[in-house]
Amino acid sequence: MTQTISRRNLLSWLGRLLEERLLIAPTHTTGPILFQPVSKIEDIVLDFDNTALSAKEWFFPATETLFWAETTDGRTELVPATVEREAVVFGIRPCDAKGLALVDKAFLAEPADTLYQQHRDKAVLVGLSCRKASPQCFCTSMGTAPNDPTHVDILLTEVEEDYIVQIVTEKGKALLPDNLLLESKVVPPPPPSPPVVSAEGIEEVMRQAFDSPYWSRLADRCVHCNLCAYVCPTCYCFDIRDYESKGKIERVRSWESCQSPGFTRQAGGYNPRASKGARLRQRFYHKLLYFPEDFGAIACAGCGRCVQVCPVNIDIREVIADIQTIGGRNVP
């Protein structure tokens, strides 16, 4: 037997959550569909491929204050930022949830990033299985699937007018009252099949390919914006700056990426990754070699956003396939 929830009950449950918590869900904007705080249930978009930015932006926001420092009577006090509200992130895709699990490895390793930890602890993830695979997707090649419940608290899978409900964690169980659920004989639909790329053994070939001219050829085409990193559910680099106003200091962090020339520039002007080729290569090495070496997994969830938005079609699936072929050979 499976458990289901009717669309009507789902919406009324979300309506109740909205009164108690911050509810973040896919919504329309004057531009693309994005995760945003919802003020009324009708604004939630249930039928979408995926959001333009991943749900990462609610756990590791584009810009966030880390602390304030204020000096009064010669005494300086540090006031750390805190996350107050309990939140529900509704409509997260399994790939984006996997992305968060990967960011966890970096941000929650001791010493944990306290703000990120608070965002994670205060939020419940209600996932939505994908009904179709987009041509840029490749989640099954990155250890997750369109119907993977592993990294969410509750997973919903749409079947006709209802949703199959999988309660995955205690946090999820506490959020969804039993009386809204129905026992059902409905059979879960087969998950869609996204395109596949073989990343097996990629670490070893990446080790061999470091000096390959392939990277500078690829960098010819790359325009070196930060787009791929900012839409990525697993990229987690940032910059820090202090803002000062009337003696009060605010320390802020904002997204930054390895593609910016300033990212690795050091005092005195020396830049260990001065060339565009070196910067582009870094992105792929971090994902496909350094992160696996440090944390035991490829830093990619296969969501395909970078493939979709790259202005010049730098397609990570093509890069993986190319490197598998090239390995240590000295060919472009």
Next chain:
Amino acid sequence: MELIAVEKPASYPDKERGERLNQQLRDKAKELLERGAVECVIGYERATDGSSARPFFVYQPEEVDRLIFDQTCTHNLVKYLLNKKDKTTAVVVKPCDSRALNLLLNEKQIQRDKVFIVGVVCPGIVETGWNQVSQTLQGRCQRCRQHTPLVYDFLVGEPPAEEAPPAEAYADVAEIEAKPLAERQTFWDEQSKRCIRCYACRQVCPGCYCSECFVEQLQPPWVGIKIAPPENNMWQTIRAFHLAGRCSGCNECERVCPMDIPLSLLNRKLEKEVWELFEFQAGLSAETVPPFATFKKEETLGIGE
């Protein structure tokens, strides 16, 4: 506009003619590489979605068969010449791209004798996205009446007997101008609050070539690092102003924006202002001195008299 996914790439209405032109392009590229006239040919090839195009750098004569030109070839490849200053390079240019090339020649960013210009007679480019190709011409192409590049060393395709100069219709700009200030503010706040400052707009712009952009300068810090409305507004406004009288209208900035911010409205507002004040359009010639590179006494506009 709604994009539709299609099985096959858009090409010239006449497929056979499209193939013939592709061959002309490939033959020229091959010849240039074989006789060592250029180190690299920058053109287009099919992207991994199988329907749109992507930039392609050809170094070996045996790679030329991947070169294509059709109505999906939207990128302005002139930007890449800024990375190839020390080598002689061939580049495929459409009429709009040729204006950007004139701009870079005029501003002494590239040397004419280091560039071999392969002009393509342009049928207009259609709206494309990843795995999406529409049958509709891009807005900029609907406004443009130019089919032949303004400057080239070799031309692929047959130019029409008569050409009209680039024309501009500013209906959408005028619509925004007509709104009250508060409404315009709301409109732009709504747009720019989505900006994530990925700088894709800057990175694809042939007019943006400062070795250090003002947003990245630390001394003084003109704009903070916050990805937030005031900083985003500042970034977008100054970006547009730095292109006043310089933007050649390739619209790459708007095309690549992941947040669908209508950047062309800002660019074309300034283009309109420059036209009304100076009767100048950027990139029509490599020789004409642009308005902001010179000064006439009568241009004081009553300030400081």
